[in-house]
Amino acid sequence: MQGLLFSFRRDADSFLPHAKVRAYLDEYCDHFDIRQHIKFETRVELVEPTHKDEDKKWRVRYRELNTGQAGEEFFDAVIVCNGHYAEPNYGQIDNIDAFKVSYLLKRVLPFCF
Numbered sequence: 648m649q650g651l652l653f654s655f656r657r658d659a660d661s662f663l664p665h666a667k668v669r670a671y672l673d674e675y676c677d678h679f680d681i682r683q684h685i686k687f688e689t690r691v692e693l694v695e696p697t698h699k700d701e702d703k704k705w706r707v708r709y710r711e712l713n714t715g716q717a718g719e720e721f722f723d724a725v726i727v728c729n730g731h732y733a734e735p736n737y738g739q740i741d742n743i744d745a746f747k748v749s750y751l752l753k754r755v756l757p758f759c760f
Contacts, residue, residue, distance in 0.1 A: 653679070692717075
């Protein structure tokens with residue numbers, strides 16, 4: 648999960664917690680000066696191809712969450728960023744409180760405890 652022209656730092660762990668992924672994305676935006684092209688606090692309501700053979704585009708309808716204002720734009724390509732790193736996702740484990748965890752495991756996986 649890294650850009651071809653902008654790698655993670657060499658000392659990065661093989662699995663990054665969401666805070667480090669966020670820091671990487673911030674650095675990526677700054678490095679390529681693309682932050683002004685990103686709509687934050689915006690819900691995408693529709694993404695669909697325009698089906699025009701001569702000029703294939705993607706129609707994107709969205710709503711700004713702070714103002715409620717709706718908008719529509721057309722793009723050559725679409726990247727889906729579903730936000731699965733935004734919040735940790737832990738599975739439901741029956742009797743998890745009975746599980747005895749070693750100190751080493753807590754140091755390796757501190758985000759789980």
